[in-house]
Amino acid sequence: xxRIKKLLRSLGPGFITGAADDDPSGIxxxxxxxxxxxxxQLWTAVFMLPFQAAVQEVSARIGAxxxxxxAAVVKENYGKKVLSVVVLLVLVxxxxxxxxxxxxxxxxxxxxxxxxxxxxxxFFTALMLVLEIFLSYRVYSKxxxxxxxxxxxxxxxxxxxxxxxxxxxxxxxIPHIELNFQFLFIITGVLGTTISPYMFFWQASExxxxxxxxxxxxxxxxxxxxxxxxxxxxxxxxxxLFSEIGTWxxxxxxxxxxxxxxITDIRTAADAAKALxxxxxxxxxxxxxAKIIFATGIIGLGLLGVxxxxxSAAYAFAESFGLKEGLNQKLxxxxxxxxxxxxxxxxxxMINFIGIDPIKxxxxxxxxxxxxxxxxxxxxxLIGRNKKIMGEYTSGKLSxxxxxxxxxxxxxxxxxxxxxxxx
Numbered sequence: 001x002x003r004i005k006k007l008l009r010s011l012g013p014g015f016i017t018g019a020a021d022d023d024p025s026g027i028x029x030x031x032x033x034x035x036x037x038x039x040x041q042l043w044t045a046v047f048m049l050p051f052q053a054a055v056q057e058v059s060a061r062i063g064a065x066x067x068x069x070x071a072a073v074v075k076e077n078y079g080k081k082v083l084s085v086v087v088l089l090v091l092v093x094x095x096x097x098x099x100x101x102x103x104x105x106x107x108x109x110x111x112x113x114x115x116x117x118x119x120x121x122x123f124f125t126a127l128m129l130v131l132e133i134f135l136s137y138r139v140y141s142k143x144x145x146x147x148x149x150x151x152x153x154x155x156x157x158x159x160x161x162x163x164x165x166x167x168x169x170x171x172x173x174i175p176h177i178e179l180n181f182q183f184l185f186i187i188t189g190v191l192g193t194t195i196s197p198y199m200f201f202w203q204a205s206e207x208x209x210x211x212x213x214x215x216x217x218x219x220x221x222x223x224x225x226x227x228x229x230x231x232x233x234x235x236x237x238x239x240x241l242f243s244e245i246g247t248w249x250x251x252x253x254x255x256x257x258x259x260x261x262x263i264t265d266i267r268t269a270a271d272a273a274k275a276l277x278x279x280x281x282x283x284x285x286x287x288x289x290a291k292i293i294f295a296t297g298i299i300g301l302g303l304l305g306v307x308x309x310x311x312s313a314a315y316a317f318a319e320s321f322g323l324k325e326g327l328n329q330k331l332x333x334x335x336x337x338x339x340x341x342x343x344x345x346x347x348x349x350m351i352n353f354i355g356i357d358p359i360k361x362x363x364x365x366x367x368x369x370x371x372x373x374x375x376x377x378x379x380x381x382l383i384g385r386n387k388k389i390m391g392e393y394t395s396g397k398l399s400x401x402x403x404x405x406x407x408x409x410x411x412x413x414x415x416x417x418x419x420x421x422x423x
Contacts, residue, residue, distance in 0.1 A: 013235065018238070022301060023304065023308075023309075025305075028266070030250035031250060033254075034251040034256075036186060036265065038259040041251060043171060048244060048247075052195050052240050055195055055200065055402075056199060057237075059200040062390070063206070063208050064393075065390050067208055067217055067222040071087055071201065071316040072319035075319065083320055089376060090376070091313050091316070092372070093197050094312060095344050097368075099351030100361040103351070103356075104269070105299050105303075106121040108299055111292075129345055132327070134331070153279060161256050187413055188414055200312075205319075208222075229393060253276070257274065266359060268359055273295070277290040306345065309344075310348075315337075317340045323337055374407060374411045377410065381403045381407060
């Protein structure tokens with residue numbers, strides 16, 4: 001019991017980042033994957049874990065060792081041109097993702113209370129801005145940890161539904177690949193919503209927040225030791241493991257419940273909610289209960305994910321222009337930082353009024369992230385091996401290899417998608 005308590009106390013940016021990874025965009029993409037291809041992409045959850053954990057561990061270590069976010073490190077060591085590309089990619093990808101997530105939250109809420117779509121988007125936008133701007137980091141991080149529990153509906157459903165376990169085991173550990181646009185499009189989305197650009201920037205910056213909160217930040221930089229790095233790795237791996245269990249469960253549940261019953265295209269939030277009906281099959285109105293659970297998950301993870309998206313964009317922007325940044329800062333001391341959070345969230349809100357279907361937008365957002373992540377992983381790999389920046393905490397051979405394989409794998413998926421599209 002004491003060990004469990006110690007583990008829970010050590011959980012921080014890595015755990016929150018891992019849980020935020022299964023945001024509404026993730027749920028929609030994994031659901032579409034399971035519905036469209038059945039168990040065909042179930043293996044991605046297991047195979048992505050070491051690569052996702054490696055990229056996030058390097059990102060976290062960059063923040064912890066330098067006491068700065070990734071954008072600030074790029075600015076100091078790689079010049080303004082590289083910095084401009086990095087920040088632009090993050091701002092564009094994150095803003096589109098914010099818009100898709102807000103739309104999904106509104107669509108999910110309408111399953112329970114059928115108010116006007118625009119009213120729901122305005123409500124959630126205002127709520128998230130108030131929470132992120134006016135709550136301290138310490139309080140806000142505690143809220144984020146509890147919101148992570150909304151993902152448990154899918155793993156529970158896995159064991160309620162009768163499953164073809166032998167088929168599932170094979171699909172989990174034996175990769176299945178199809179060289180066509182539909183397959184590569186979705187797998188690029190799965191990779192993009194799992195190994196997402198915003199996660200790199202958020203976790204690096206949140207490590208610096210943790211150091212400030214624990215008074216580890218001195219005038220000459222962070223005062224850390226190997227034990228701190230070990231706890232960082234435990235926190236990071238726990239978060240990524242939690243994320244991939246969620247991924248595996250969502251693909252499995254939607255494959256069993258939807259694909260096997262002929263539902264291969266998720267067009268609405270109600271379609272996606274059907275995957276959870278077996279969880280509440282004993283209730284008189286299982287459909288309504290499934291919608292309530294699905295809506296709770298989407299809204300909870302949206303409240304978790306959107307502030308992370310807006311926050312990571314704000315960190316990148318503020319670090320680039322030398323502005324005061326951090327969720328520990330008061331609004332009056334960090335106007336630029338909170339200004340980016342507000343503007344990115346409001347632009348995301350406006351995306352919902354140009355006629356894009358909110359559920360389909362989530363999948364397209366994941367694919368955009370899958371493409372944008374490739375050059376950013378390249379930069380992170382370079383920083384992780386740079387002794388001048390990382391000192392004694394440079395990436396080891398295993399970490400370095402995993403990050404470069406991630407770069408090549410995601411690059412190949414993106415290129416393959418475009419090639420099959422043109423043919």
